Amino acid sequence: MSRKLLIIGFVWPEPKSSAAGSRMMQLIETFQLADYEITFASTSSRSNNAFNLKDIGVTQVSIELNSSSFDDFIKALNPNVVMFDRFMTEEQFGWRVAEHCPDALRILDTEDLHCLRKGRHQALKDNTDFNKSYLFNDTAKREIASIYRCDLTLIISEAEMDILSEDFKVDESLLFYLPFMFDYIPSDTYSELPAFEERNYFTTIGNFLHEPNFDAVLHLKKNIWPLIRQQIPDSQMHIYGAYASLKVNQLHNSKEGFIVNGFAESASAVLKKSRVCLAPLQFGAGLKGKIFDAIKNCTPCVTTSIGAEGIYGNYQPNGFIENNPHAFADRAVELYTTKVLWQEKQKFGLDVINERFSKRAFQEVFIKTVLDISIELYERRLNNFTGQMLFHHSLQSTKFMSKWIEAKNK
Template identity: 55%
Template structure:
């Protein structure tokens, strides 16, 4: 029996040191490698210095073009069994071409986070209003839900977002699959992380190009750290993240003990040196990679309800949760100074990793889902006939728009 082929069409090259999305992509790649798939990674995005080198793990890489029929011959020759779209914008660009050239290929969408939810919350934040359904049902949602419906399986990183898709948008559960961040547990390493007295300062980390992270930094600078720093006179705030901008570096102020550090070469070392990781996000979606990084390095967290969404289930959190800024500051001080509270939060983090994100909990179910739908793809698609109608209509409109752009660019 010939080896199955997987084509991943990437929004960007995976950058695991720059973003949680990059780590997520490598976790998915690893699942397919262990299932003995031959993998090709294709993207129209330029490769950066932070891009992970896929060739040593036997992943073929291909540069492709947007709105160009050269992709048609490429995928027809490859003839993959499975195609994975990295975010819905990629499915919009290439989904119709995949359906036309390889109609029997299983189409998987990896959402990373629910973009429409994040965009709706961002607009509510900008308007200084409470988020509600009016903001949820935005134009991004129309595009994103259409993309989800056109695909055979959509991978969801957050249980909260899975439920939202079913209750608010009537997406069938059979079209969704829960696959959070996957952690390979190393109990000995967890137990050997630096202790309470060996740590100092507060840290946060996140890609500066990601708007929720940037707005979080502004909140820290303008509203949280001025008060928190007075109550913790020996503590410093260290802000790490890739793609640090000039407007971010201008916030750097040693006199205020507010340090913009930029790219973190070693996230584990950064987290293990810190006493607390803070994640106060004004808006966002999905799971927060910084919280997983913190838990893996025994670092308790100070967070608000947006940050913890989809993270803890019924388990106790690895730190404090508070939305009111003054109370957030008070509880952060307590977590920073109280050893018993800190140690308990650290233990909670280890338990969360084991019970909710251990790779062994999800690998078999993921493999079964892929193979089951692959074997019964016609039945699966007939059960979601509205999706086929949408696929037909979209294929026609996207096809001729793309061909028009291609002609225009000649």
């Protein structure tokens, strides 16, 4: 008999719009390979970019916040595993899952550490170095509490595994490193894609609902692109991304070669025509989907230490890592104008994906871990006293606030 998985999504997955959407599709695929019957539920409204999960055999259900209708739904479904998409959904529905399906394994998929992204953003605003005083923010208190209340938490970046174990002292038995997972890419892929001479512009891509992406484009427009244009006057910078707002579109300036194109139906189609990908991220967390898209299309990339975090390990990057705007611009120009260097760098990324982000390296181990924890669930929870304590105290306020709202809305 197949096991049942309920995923409670913060949003409906949009793999063409965001790395988070692609990540969710990878998780769904992994559970389907293990013969799980999957239901995806969310309180959010579906956009035109949302993937139709019915097409791959996943049941889609709309659920309500602060409503006992969810209690009836989950009791009838009776899942073996419940996965929360980001800590906010665990706060909203975790107590209901625990109350009505106490034997279900509870997994938290962080996507990235929200407290880390928020702390880095505040440090940037304050024009100062990021430190623990920025990391230990109010979001961290909520996020770490959510990690303790769950039986297992998926962490997408090695850097975030280190932060959780070293700075927050979270027991590593509660964490599982599960990054992006990709099929093997043949080492000669670059020879099948457009050559140096066939690629004509710089590109960046990213969902504009994600604050780090807009900040990076603004930083690019103000501080980096003018330096590049001084050296390559006829060059063009093409900006792609879903949900471009008025403030994004206002950055468009064809005379300056700064072209805002909006949503790209296919990131690969865009990147394989581009000579260099630029990702000047100044804050953020997790793994950056745009860099993996660039690697897969053999498009060399210039990024920052924030953009590169958790990706390359001991391998050479498929380009350069620079934080200073002048150095960033110089490296971008060097890559764009030097064919031999460009060809050298475009080959480096394939080993990074094949050796560090292979599906084969993670899928089986993850599913086995889920099964092992399910068998030892009672013992595991008994040893996680902090999690039980947080369930007793923290979620009581969430529970009764939700019940009060529900009663008020009747």
